[in-house]
Amino acid sequence: xxxxxxxxxxxxxxxxxxxxxxxxxxxxxxxxxxxxxxxxxxxxxxxxxxxxxxxxxxxxxxxxxxxxxxxxxxxxxxxxxxxxxxxxxxxxxxxxxxx
Numbered sequence: 001x002x003x004x005x006x007x008x009x010x011x012x013x014x015x016x017x018x019x020x021x022x023x024x025x026x027x028x029x030x031x032x033x034x035x036x037x038x039x040x041x042x043x044x045x046x047x048x049x050x051x052x053x054x055x056x057x058x059x060x061x062x063x064x065x066x067x068x069x070x071x072x073x074x075x076x077x078x079x080x081x082x083x084x085x086x087x088x089x090x091x092x093x094x095x096x097x098x099x
Contacts (some may be wrong), residue, residue, distance in 0.1 A: 013096035022098055034099055041092050045085060052081045 014022070025033045 012090045014094050039093055
């Protein structure tokens, strides 16, 4: 929703209010809440990816917009799934880096 900032190297910067909460979790609870959240997020991400692979309803493969589109004809289901979950993965990697 636009709360995460991404730099030129595609590294996500967490918002200051989330960093404050994570710092508190780290100091008071040894990061248990963050570890649990990361585990839950990884679990959900796996399920989202499986659902997308099982039923790629929005993916038509190749140049799927129209014949005049600039879309890459080699665009695969794997590419499409990665595009769908890349924001979640970026957030997950930022949380792991914070840990």
